[in-house]
Amino acid sequence: MRKESLLIELGTEELPPKALKSLAIAFKDGIQDGLHDAELSFEDLTWYASPRRLAVKVTQLVSRQEDKVVEKRGPAIAAAFDDSGNPTKAAEGWARSNGITVADAERLTTDKGEWLLFKANVEGQPIESLLPDIVATALKKLPIPKPMRWGAKTTQFIRPAHTFTMMYGNEIISGSVLDINSAATIRGHRFHGDGEFTLTHADDYLQSLESQFVIADYAARKQQIIEQLAKAAEAEGGVVETDNELLEEVTSLVEWPVVLTASFDEDFLEVPKEALIYTMKDDQKYFPLLSKDGELMPRFLFVSNIDSKDKSQVISGNEKVIRPRLADARFFFETDRKETLESRLSSLETVLFQKQLGTLKDKSDRISALAGQIAELMGTNTAEAKRAGLLCKTDLMTNMVMEFPDVQGVMGMHYARHDGEPEAVATALDEQYKPRFAGDSLPSAGTSSAVALADKLDTLVGIFGIGQLPKGDKDPFALRRAAIGVLRIIVENKLELDLLDLVSRSATLFGGKLTNQDTSDQVVDFILARFRPFYQEKGIDVDVIQAVEAKRPTKPADFAARIEGVSSFKSMESASALAAANKRVANILQKNGISEAGKIDTALFEQDEERQLFSALEDVEKTVRPMLDAGNYEEALKAMSCLRDSIDAFFDNVMVMANDDAIKKNRLALLFTLRRLFLHTADISLLN
Known part of the structure; x- marks a missing residue:
């Protein structure tokens, strides 16, 4: 049987960068499932994606299904014939549905009895008749929250689609999706390419697109960006401040990556580097440069989608774009420092934490009291813990954090230092949110740990206390993350703290606001339940975890x-x-x-x-x-x-x-x- 490579590509307008990879993988999974369901064998299946295309390549795909014999079992012999040996209506109806007479049926004998049997020879269908439906079904299953229409068409997709290709070897398979007929037409780079070109063979897809300034292989494109960034950073004597999320987004924004270096005025370095880094990375998708000792350099890297003949113009344009954003950050920083964090406490009374649980000021008062108690249990500075707890939410009322929410905490630290607060208090304002995600570092000192624990416990106890327990995957207050944070802080720091005691102390601070009578037990059980996924990720056997859970030790370090x-x-x-x-x-x-x-x-x-x-x-x-x-x-x-x-x-x-x-x-x-x-x-x- 003939075996060839199959190339499926849907050419579109620029796809949402944060969704590109998930769309491509889902498309690949849909094609793979369709081929398996159709019993079409193949060797391998790979997905490709760029801002203007989703593609799947299948290698060594058979040209048609295998012929097969399908057995259709009919009524049991006892029900197929009457006492005189004549076929019953049930038997005759079954035979008619299979295009035979009862006399033509075979017999199937097993240890459980005997039945009528029809064996049908089913001829395998060619891929030409199967692929259009497979592709259409895969597209319908894509995770598209808001499909759109375009032009006069009634079809919908995440972005307007313009080309569609199903090529088996060097042959185009006819069919259509989204009202677009399959053709050998592929679109190259929007500016560098020829607009459209004709693909001659499925195996030539990557090479043909590369000649049109498109790197369709997502992983290869990402690796090119990584290598270019590293080379450019080395040339500047620095290192790239990056993260995988930003890399993924930038990879999804370009088809022909070209890394360039730009600069900004050194005067902006007076602003805390976290705010500048956030502005560059989140707003502009730039890559900040750090010196070898971790200080921000007045330089940044960016990834262009064109290889300009005059790169200085591209660089200058990006420098002009970033300048007002950095100026905003400096203005916010200078304005915010005119007021102390303590002076902002009263403004917390204007912001609700949760309508049944009070304002952010109420929450800050509770955190302060609980942090002081936890600090005393830990043997660390009680006064500093209470002070840090009281001020921990004040930076939410600053211009900087209102404009750039991701710098909450870290800006509180900088403002606290400016106000002359103790260093332990300043550090705690930043580290109160740790660990922010799986694998994140923990608070570095006792005061920070006390405030972080108090903040997380206050949220857990408060939300459970009004009966708003997380259900399924709905967890608007991030209670699971808070619970895991509590466990990690206590366990990894080997703190002799008891959850029953901590939760009881927290519940007392709410006064009469809590309506759930089972709050304490539910919160403790909820936190302890996080141990199972926590330890399973570390490779601990489930039965070991169950054996300890049976004792319900409420001291996490003891657990x-x-x-x-x-x-x-x-x-x-x-x-x-x-x-x-x-x-x-x-x-x-x-x-x-x-x-x-x-x-x-x-x-x-x-x-x-x-x-x-x-x-x-x-x-x-x-x-x-x-x-x-x-x-x-x-x-x-x-x-x-x-x-x-x-x-x-x-x-x-x-x-x-x-x-x-x-x-x-x-x-x-x-x-x-x-x-x-x-x-x-x-x-x-x-x-x-």
Whole structure:
């Protein structure tokens, strides 16, 4: 059977840059699903994308489906014929639907009975008849929130479409999507290319477009930008201030990337670099340059979509564009410094945090009080924590943050320093939002940690307290992120803080504003539930997490220590047998309704195995008690592993459910003591 490369391209007006990659991948997935559903085999499938096109290339695609035999089972023989052996109406109707008579049907015999059977030879269809529907279906499934119409057409897409190509080898496959007929016409670069050119073979797609100044391979285009940026930065003696999100957006904005270097007046460097960087990156899609020691240089890089003959004109134009934006930032900075952060406290009363929970001033007062309490528990400066908590939202009322919301916190830090606030207070105003995202750094000092915890807990307790729990993927107050932040700060800093205590303290500060009677338990459970995805990302087995969850330790640092201990224990040779024994003990105790310790009477022991297990338990408990008190669960579980032989001998030789009720209860009490010892760390009966 013939096998060739297939090229599918939809040429459009400039697609939304932040959606380009997701659109291209979704288009590729839709084509792939369609080919699989149509049972068309191929070797590989790749997506391409640039601002004016979505494309998919399929290699070694078969030219048609394989012929196949389709079996259609009919009524059971008992239902297909009456007592006289004549076909029933059900059998005749089934036969007619398949274009045969009942007499033509075959028989299918299995161990469950016998049925009528029709075998149909289905001839495979060529890709010419299948591809148009596959492509149309893939386009309909694209994640397009707001489709648009253009011209006099009634069709809709995310942007106006102009060309459509389905080329199999060197042949055009006829068909149409969005009222555009398939043709070999491809559009090159809007300015450098020939406008339109004719593609001669599917395998020539990338090379043909490159000759028209279009790099259609998204990954290759992104890599070119990275390399050009690095080269330009090296030439300036600096490094690029970049991030992947900006790189992705710029890659989606250009078809022929050309990195150029521009500059701005050094006077602008008086403004905090964060504000300037935000202005350059977010507003203009520029790449700031930093010196080797991390200071902002009065230079920036930008990616042009044209290779101009007079690059100085392009550079000059971009310098003119950035100048007023930087001037705005300087004006805001200079104006804001005329008022202290403390003087802005009253303005927080004009902004609602949440209508049932009060204003930002109310929230700041609560954060201040809670941060002070947390600082005291941590043994850090209480006064500084309270001061930082009080001022933590004041920079939201500055001109700079109102204009550039992403610099909240960091501008508070700079303004606090200008106001003469203690450095710990200034740093806390910036670090209150940490960690902002997965993998982000944590607050660097005690005061910062206290404020960050207080802020996140206040939001969690407040929103849960008015019954607005997150549902599904809806989480408008980012409560999941706040919960994970709380865990990370406590766990990674090894803070001896109890969630029950922290949540109770926070709830008290709301006075009578909270209406949910289960607030404390719900918030604690919600935070603890974040441990599962948190540890699964680290490769910890689910059963290990479940074993610790069963104990519901409300001190996150203690929870983490138990996870570490149980994870280590699970890798030991004796772990499987001890887990099985704990499971057996748990089942016995549950069936007999034993939920509290009974007194063990050694005089009732009848067998040596009972005495040996009791003696081993006494010795081990003396050994592990200091370990458990110190939170050294890993060593405690290792010490408990020596009980394996005594436990095995007990179950091999002792009948727990003895006829004598006193002896039975004594043996159940012994098992309860064993179970309780392991439960000090986790429920290891849940380990697989």
